Amino acid sequence: MSILKIENICFAYDKKQVLKNISYEFEKGHIYSIVGKSGAGKTTLLSVLSGLAKPTSGEIYYDDKNMKDTNKYEYRSKYVGVVFQAYNLLTKLTALENVVLSMDISSKKIKDKKKVAYELLERVGLSKEESNRRVLKLSGGQQQRVAIARALSYDPEIILADEPTGNLDSETQKEILTILRELANAGKCIILVTHSDEVARMSDYVYQLK
Amino acid sequence: MYVIKNAIKSIFRSKGRNVLIGIIVLAISVSACLGLSIRQAASKAKDDALDNMTITAQISFDRNSIMNDMRPDSSGSGGFDKSKFSESMKNMQGLSVDEMLTYADNDNVKDFYYTLTVSMNGSEEFEAVDTSEETDETESNDNGFSDEFGDMSGMMKPGKGFTIGSMGSQGDFTVIGYSTDSAMTDFINGTSSITDGNMFEEGTDSLDCVVSEELAVYNDLSVGDKIKVTNPNDEEETYELTIVGIYANSQSTVTSGDRMFGFSLSSDPANQIYLSYNALKSITTKSEENATISTDENTGMETTTAMPEQVSGTYVFATVDEYNDFTIEVYDMGLAEEYVVSSSDISEYEQSVVPLDNLSEMALYFLIVVLAIGAIVLVVLNVFSVRERKYEVGVLTAIGMKKWKVSIQFMLETMVVTVIAVTIGGIIGATTSVPVTNSLLKSQIEAADSKESGMEQSFGRVPGNMMGNMPDNMPQMNFDKGDSGFRGKATEYISEVSSATDITVLMQLLGIGVFLALVASVASIVFVMRYDPLNILSNRD
Numbered sequence: 001m002s003i004l005k006i007e008n009i010c011f012a013y014d015k016k017q018v019l020k021n022i023s024y025e026f027e028k029g030h031i032y033s034i035v036g037k038s039g040a041g042k043t044t045l046l047s048v049l050s051g052l053a054k055p056t057s058g059e060i061y062y063d064d065k066n067m068k069d070t071n072k073y074e075y076r077s078k079y080v081g082v083v084f085q086a087y088n089l090l091t092k093l094t095a096l097e098n099v100v101l102s103m104d105i106s107s108k109k110i111k112d113k114k115k116v117a118y119e120l121l122e123r124v125g126l127s128k129e130e131s132n133r134r135v136l137k138l139s140g141g142q143q144q145r146v147a148i149a150r151a152l153s154y155d156p157e158i159i160l161a162d163e164p165t166g167n168l169d170s171e172t173q174k175e176i177l178t179i180l181r182e183l184a185n186a187g188k189c190i191i192l193v194t195h196s197d198e199v200a201r202m203s204d205y206v207y208q209l210k
Numbered sequence: 211m212y213v214i215k216n217a218i219k220s221i222f223r224s225k226g227r228n229v230l231i232g233i234i235v236l237a238i239s240v241s242a243c244l245g246l247s248i249r250q251a252a253s254k255a256k257d258d259a260l261d262n263m264t265i266t267a268q269i270s271f272d273r274n275s276i277m278n279d280m281r282p283d284s285s286g287s288g289g290f291d292k293s294k295f296s297e298s299m300k301n302m303q304g305l306s307v308d309e310m311l312t313y314a315d316n317d318n319v320k321d322f323y324y325t326l327t328v329s330m331n332g333s334e335e336f337e338a339v340d341t342s343e344e345t346d347e348t349e350s351n352d353n354g355f356s357d358e359f360g361d362m363s364g365m366m367k368p369g370k371g372f373t374i375g376s377m378g379s380q381g382d383f384t385v386i387g388y389s390t391d392s393a394m395t396d397f398i399n400g401t402s403s404i405t406d407g408n409m410f411e412e413g414t415d416s417l418d419c420v421v422s423e424e425l426a427v428y429n430d431l432s433v434g435d436k437i438k439v440t441n442p443n444d445e446e447e448t449y450e451l452t453i454v455g456i457y458a459n460s461q462s463t464v465t466s467g468d469r470m471f472g473f474s475l476s477s478d479p480a481n482q483i484y485l486s487y488n489a490l491k492s493i494t495t496k497s498e499e500n501a502t503i504s505t506d507e508n509t510g511m512e513t514t515t516a517m518p519e520q521v522s523g524t525y526v527f528a529t530v531d532e533y534n535d536f537t538i539e540v541y542d543m544g545l546a547e548e549y550v551v552s553s554s555d556i557s558e559y560e561q562s563v564v565p566l567d568n569l570s571e572m573a574l575y576f577l578i579v580v581l582a583i584g585a586i587v588l589v590v591l592n593v594f595s596v597r598e599r600k601y602e603v604g605v606l607t608a609i610g611m612k613k614w615k616v617s618i619q620f621m622l623e624t625m626v627v628t629v630i631a632v633t634i635g636g637i638i639g640a641t642t643s644v645p646v647t648n649s650l651l652k653s654q655i656e657a658a659d660s661k662e663s664g665m666e667q668s669f670g671r672v673p674g675n676m677m678g679n680m681p682d683n684m685p686q687m688n689f690d691k692g693d694s695g696f697r698g699k700a701t702e703y704i705s706e707v708s709s710a711t712d713i714t715v716l717m718q719l720l721g722i723g724v725f726l727a728l729v730a731s732v733a734s735i736v737f738v739m740r741y742d743p744l745n746i747l748s749n750r751d
Contacts, residue, residue, distance in 0.1 A: 052608060052744045077610020088605045088747055092223045104212035105611045150609070 002061075003028050003157055003189050004049065009058035011044055018044050019055070024207055028157065031180060031190040033200045036209030042193040043085060043162055045209065049191060050082045050160050051075050063157075077106045081151030083161035085193075087143045089135045095121055095146040096131045099153045106154035120149040123179065125172055140167040148176060158189045165199060177202055213615050217622035227598075228627050231591055235631035236638075238584035238726065239719060243639020245577035246718050247711040248647050252570035254712075256563050265527040265555045267536070269305055269313065272550035305549070310523035313543055318536040321526035323393030326490050328519050329381040329476055330483075333438040333448065338382035338475040339428045379442035382475040385483045387490025389413070393524065394484070396459065407433035407455035414486045417493070420455035424480035432456075439483070441497055443515040449493050451485065494519045530556065565654035569647070581722065588730035592624065596734040603738055604746030617738045621731035625724070632723035639719070640711035 002025040011019040018041040026032055034042050047053035048060065051072040060067040062075065076082070089098050099117035103110050110116055121131040124145035126138075135143055144167050151159055159180070165173040177199065184190050184204070192199060200206050221228050307324055314322035332338055388394050391412050396402035406426075410418035421431065431437065433453055441447035459479055475481050494517055501516035527533040537551045545551075596603070599620075606616050 047744055073607070073610050073612045075610075076608070082608070084608070084747065086747070088608060090602060090605055092220075092602075097219075101212070101216065102609055104216075105606070105609055 001064075002026055003063055004191075005061040005064075006049070007059045007061075009045075009048060009055045009060070011041070011048060011053065011055050013044075019048070019209075022058070022209075026158070026189050026191055028187050028189045029184055030204040031184045031192065031202065033203035033206045034191065034193045034209060035195070035200055035206055040209040042209055046082075046160050046162050046191070046193050049158075050080055052082075078108065078154065079156050080158045080160055081154070081156040083144075083147045083151045083159070083164050085162035085166065087147040089143055089146055089150070091136045092134065094132050094134055095126060095138060095142075095149075098135060098146055099150050102150045102153045108154045110154070117149070117153065120152055121146065124149045125175060141169065141172060144168060145172070145176070148179075152183070156188075158191065159183060160191050162193045163195065164192060165194070165196060173198070213619045214622060217619045218626065220619070221623050221626055227595055228623070231588070231595075231624070232627050232631040234584070234587055234591065235628050235723070235726065236635045238580055239632040239635025239723060240639045240642075241580040242577060242584075242722050243636050243711060243715065243719050244643055244646055245573045245580065246715045246722075247639060247643035248573035248650065249570050249577075250712060250715045251643070251647050252563075252566045252573075255566060259559060259562065260530060263555060263559060265530060265533045265553055267525045267527065267533060267551050267553040267555075268523065269310070269525075269540070269545065269549050269551050271304075272548055304521060305523065307521060307523070310521075313540050313545060314523075314525060316536055316539055316543060318527060318532035318539065319525050320528045320532070321392055322523065323526075324389045324487065324521060324523040325393055326387040326487050326494065326519055326521050328385045328387075328490060328494055328517050329379075329442060330383045330385050330439040330449075330517065331379075331381040331442045331445070332383060333440060336429055336431075336437045336439070339422075339424050339478055339480040340475055341478070380474050380476060381440075381442035383439060383481050383483055384476045385419075385439065385485065385490060385493075387485055387487040389487040392526075393487075397457075400460075402457050402459045404455045405458045407453070410454050410484075410486055410489070412486065413488055415488045415492060417449065417451045417485065417489050418454040419451040419483050419485040419489075420457050421453055421483055422480045423456055423458045425483075426453070426456045428480075437483075441515065441517050443517065444500075444502075447497060447500060447515070449496075451483070457484075493517075525551075565651060565657075569651055569654050572650075581726070585726055585729050588624075588726055589733045592620075592730040592734045593737065596620065596737040600741060600746055603741050604743045607741070607743040608747060613739055613741075617731075617735040620734045620738065621727070624731050624734070625727045628723045628727040628730075629720070632719055636711070636716050636719050640716070643711045 004026040005024070007023050009019055009022040010017065022045065024032075034045060036042050044053060048055050051060075051067065051070075062070060062079065067075070089095075090101070093101065096114065096117050099120060100113045103113045103117065118128060118131055122128070126142060126145055126149070130138065130142060135146060138146065144164070148161070148164060151161070161180075164180070165176055168176060180190050180192075181202065192203065194200060310324060311322070313319075391409070392398065394402075394409075397404075397409070404420065405423060407420070409420060410416070419437075421437070426432065429437075431453055433456060435453050437451050437453060438448050439451060440449075498516045501514045503512055503514045505512050525536065527536065533553060533556065540551055541547070603613075603616055607613055
């Protein structure tokens with residue numbers, strides 16, 4: 001049974017059609033890769049799936065509920081974790097604060113948020129000392145790991161990630177992919193937008209946008 | 211909850227921006243606190259002055275209404291009817307004591323007293339205090355006046371007993387009969403006090419009197435002595451008064467210099483003799499019974515030898531409202547339209563608060579300007595601040611924070627900074643408000659005094675004196691409170707406030723702070739609500 005389903009999704013920026021009649025289904029426990037050439041609409045599709053962009057036509061169903069009847073903020077804060085290509089972290093906050101804030105926004109009952117956040121950050125490869133640094137003082141790769149930790153912080157059903165390994169070295173890339181696999185095995189639905197063949201290869205399903 | 215936590219953390223993260231907002235709000239709040247304090251102090255000082263004031267009023271003829279009746283009608287036909295006016299003025303009669311007592315029954319009247327004033331002469335053994343300087347070089351005319359004054363016929367003349375038209379002769383003493391102790395305001399307010407003997411019994415018929423120390427010394431009198439006073443219109447008509455007390459007056463003085471300008475000996479407070487109303491009334495009644503009336507062959511004017519008397523009633527009120535009510539209700543009680551109720555206390559009070567009112571008005575305008583400028587500056591600062599935080603809004607909403615929560619967070623940040631700045635501003639304002647208010651009030655009083663003296667100089671008068679140009683070394687006259695008709699001394703303004711900032715001011719200040727924070731926040735709320743997270747994040751530089 002699909003956790004997320006899109007039917008005949010169309011999206012246009014001004015008059016330029018970016019997505020045209022896209023219909024996909026995503027299930028729990030799998031990793032999906034969306035691939036395609038630059039400008040094919042991969043990031044746009046991810047925005048539509050995260051509820052940030054409203055399709056010009058078509059339907060989106062989350063857990064069989066039409067997204068039109070779902071509160072977008074609640075959807076983004078509880079059910080879907082997004083790893084943005086540009087990370088979109090709050091630069092005046094530390095890595096830890098970014099993760100804790102995300103937990104706060106989700107309103108999910110999490111005991112000892114700080115401890116959970118440290119563990120998550122450690123899991124993506126950030127030491128305690130690095131976790132307490134302001135995001136701006138972290139490298140691109142470290143920021144990407146913070147973004148991943150933030151997306152995982154409130155234990156969402158779906159993880160949407162735009163080029164999650166784009167700025168990571170091969171070793172860290174492997175570690176991240178391992179984490180994603182573990183999450184999929186734990187029953188999460190992982191949807192990745194990627195240019196990386198390696199990422200695509202480890203995916204269960206690959207959707208090609210033309 | 212996390213919104214509050216986040217707002218507080220955000221304040222510390224963006225110190226520069228918030229310190230700037232804080233400084234601006236601090237400047238606004240200090241200014242606002244001063245403005246509000248000045249207004250509060252002015253209001254409190256006025257209330258205190260009113261509370262401490264006993265309002266007294268008199269009923270007198272409304273000369274203005276008679277003047278208006280005599281004016282030509284709207285068609286312009288006819289002129290001012292002088293004979294009719296003279297007739298009306300002649301027919302004017304003061305209210306009798308009984309009539310005055312009728313109006314004193316009004317519920318608003320707290321107290322009522324009346325006085326009877328009669329002018330009398332002394333005798334060979336009892337003379338009025340005379341401070342006029344008479345020199346051998348100065349020749350006197352028939353009326354006993356120095357020629358240096360030129361022709362002063364028809365004017366009041368200084369010196370011993372003189373005649374004023376049909377009123378008969380003016381004596382050297384002013385004899386005043388008081389209905390009650392409360393009528394003796396000089397003794398109540400402490401200006402006068404008995405230094406030897408006692409005050410006569412209230413309401414006594416006995417011819418007991420009190421005299422001034424100066425008069426007693428001048429005539430070598432002491433308590434228990436008897437003095438003889440005569441009717442100035444008939445030297446044969448004498449009355450014997452017993453001195454039961456001697457009083458000193460700390461303020462009222464008339465010097466020889468003042469007397470040069472037309473005051474009789476009776477206008478010298480030293481020559482005032484006090485006794486009870488009943489005692490004096492018995493004298494005037496006898497005088498009337500023994501009076502002879504003669505008619506002038508040329509003018510046909512009747513002249514009586516009876517001593518002219520003047521009755522004056524004073525109504526006392528606890529509050530201005532009661533006085534105002536009385537001025538309306540007294541006509542319902544039968545007072546004719548030709549009479550008017552007036553209070554010199556109210557006029558003096560209104561005059562005394564002019565600088566305070568000016569300062570209060572100035573403070574209001576200042577407050578409005580400060581708040582208007584402050585609100586604009588804060589709105590602009592907030593708009594810039596939100597635009598600067600556009601990315602933050604984008605990220606927060608992208609990860610699921612509702613826009614209204616973001617708005618509340620921003621609003622809380624402004625509110626916290628504002629409240630802190632307003633608190634500090636309130637403390638600074640409260641500390642400085644009293645000296646600042648008094649300093650500004652002093653400037654206002656100086657301005658009012660300068661305007662007043664400038665006006666008098668334009669009239670060729672020495673400021674503070676109504677008698678025209680006098681030499682610098684000429685002593686000034688101090689009239690008692692209530693001596694209307696002359697402006698003998700400068701207006702006594704309320705010149706100091708003791709407290710300015712109170713809980714009301716602080717609450718108002720806090721209200722202003724919250725209001726400013728809300729106004730400033732509205733701008734940020736509008737911007738936050740308009741922002742689209744996807745647009746912000748995709749268009750980020």
